[in-house]
Amino acid sequence: MNSTPPRVRVIASPQSWVEGEALRQLEAAARLPGMRSAVGLPDLHPGKGAPVGAAFTSQGVFYPFLVGNDIGCGMGLWALDLPARKAKPERWAARLDLEGPWEGDAEAMLADAGVRPSGFEASLGTVGGGNHFAEVQRVEAVHDATAFQALKLETDRLLLLVHSGSRGLGEHILRAHVDRHGAGSLAEDSAEARTYLARHDQAVGWARANRATIAERVMRGVGAAGRRVLDVCHNSVTPKTWEGGRGWLHRKGAAPSDQGPVVIPGSRGALSYLVLPLGDGEEHAYSLAHGAGRKWTRTHARERMRERFTPDALLRTSFKSHVVCEDRDLLFEEAPPAYKAIDRVVGDLVDAGLVRVVATLAPLLTYKTRSQRE
Template sequence: MKTEITGKTLKALGFAEGKILGLALEILKNNFQDIEANEVQKLLKKVKNYPENFLDDEILSVLATAIIEEANPRSDGIIELIANAKTYTVFGEGYIEDGAKNQMNIAMKLPVTEAGALMPDAHQGYGLPIGGVLATRNAIIPYGVGVDIGCRMALSIFDIPEKYYFGKDAMYKRELIAHTKFGAGQNYSGNERADHDILDSDDFNATPFLKNLHGKAWAQLGTSGGGNHFVEWGIIDFAERDEILNIDKGRYVALLTHSGSRGFGATVAGQYTKIAKEICKLPKEAINLAYLDMNSAEGQEYWIAMNLAGDYASACHEVIHKKLTKAIGAKVLVKVENHHNFAWKETLNGEELIVHRKGATPAGKGVMGIIPGSMTAPGFLVRGKGETSSINSASHGAGRLMSRTKAIQSITKSDMKAILKDHNVTLIGAGLDEAPMAYKDINQVMAAQTELVDVIAKFEPKMVRMADDGSRED
């Protein structure tokens, strides 16, 4: 069916009159004439709300970049990069596109860079690639952290054996829909709003900018983002007893969530990226890696804001997990949480550095983490080995095999329904761009990082909710 999308349609999706709207219309005309209009509209809405997710898209990357550039204006470069990029370790090199490697090469030329690594799920991002780990001296890069600050995984393992999950699909689906809310701008109002200690943090009073974001943070507390963010029920399999977690061999019902700091974090990222670009003027190829000196007022402000956004993201997960745990009347045996899109002060080779993990999981010795696959592929509960060459890091997921455009062009609704049926997975929401086939083989990704993590248990998704994007929820 021919796609008929006009400027009026794009304005309804949130595009303002101007060059970006014109660019979107041109891209539509040249590439999406034979795609169902509803699917294209859902995709364009995602580009508008989450442009950073489309920077590796062969067709939509130009539009995504333009949207980000408009929000974060460029400045002329004057700080010279070092002549030769410092070396870094690549894990799963055969699965990683050149665009991600090229971005990492540029990051390794920054005068503040000390070390780097690229994870096996890496792909092109904005500034630092997704899956890039970068250690710097006394400097923090807002786009080395990313837009969705503190985005994280959270896993609750319940005292419910696997056999008690099956046959209760209606109950699990009802509670999942009742206690979650997804997508850009989604919030709670009035008595629906959750309460949490994070709202009383003194850090909200650290600057007028943060104080003004308190209302937004409260309204969106306990909601989830769009794109690949999810809340899902599943079964986690411990092949043997884990003494450290004190959990016996067996298969348990579990809840797994993936989301970040919502509009609060995105606003922080936009504000301090602009400030960094005004202060730190880099050559054109590195301009999106503008950094702030940690000894400067701006660097300290961003550090406070970033950590608050990370704590806020954790609070959102806590609210969701508490609601759903109470709804099903369960007891939590083990709770594990880890985050990416963040920066940490860590000691590497005897020196304290700022370690940026943009789409990479902390994997220091003994550190627990969760590495998800897709809505039908397994996820893995892991324990880090503390590998120095990866800067104590591992992948944060499977990584995309297809761009979002390629996915909606090549995957049909019947294809998606068939793979969900084959894996006995119930899906609520999500578009074709999040189809399982659009992701790399998680088993290959895990095989590329055996020296980084030990697998403790395997999680199998059973009921997945993602951003609605017009999908029905009944």
């Protein structure tokens, strides 16, 4: 077990607002037995029991509650063969529907991804709620032509960004753990740890297959084919070796900095940033911000947005992009003002020497849900 005091670091400039409760949660997690470090990224905000936008390292033990209930949640980027000039976002917004079970062969899709069925296959290919989305984007600007070309991207072709996870599977796995262990740790060499990790890895693979299935549904809906450029996981616990030791790396709403380029999205009314990670990684727990990060709670966002906007007004953005969201509560909860400014979040990472911006991507169509709450 690690005997040295854990390091606590928050990567955010004085211009970035970080809620006090998020800092309290970060420091509380750092005090847990076996913890080595706790790092808050610029999108840090309070979560259920542990902050979101954070990464943690531990030795000898790991903590499933620091991963949370959406195990495997992450983001995939697809390069489409569709020219930007042929975009029809208004038409797509009227007809694109990702609700209901996917009509393809779910078990075959999972088998291709090396994942066994979980019993949650009825949800495969669905986006889910919260901050999940599928977004068709255009290239706004290229800032690093060499890196952009290395990814075989083209400025006049559309892109598809998918943010989703393991749907009910991750919640089921965490609930089984919490029912037995609460917020407690698992010793790395225990039978309980091996059981959890096997199920965790299944959820991570299932979530990756889910994003691929969502992408297939969107591409069919907009009449395009595509190539997956990247896919990264934001919620996970994995073994990690660092100088002088080894242990466990937890990410709770954090993008990896040790797996190549990542996309850091803003709200549905803001740019997304394609970035290249820099540095050795250990001082920031091998992690980056995974998005803009919430500025307001969902309750606060609903109240404030209802005072300022009609639902119809939130179906178009400042980029003139279209939003598909027929759940009114979710439409208000996920309104752009409820999130931090993505340029400040990415700017903090650039100033800290953690990333180089490759390109910025602008939204054309953001899909949330067709479902309406009763």
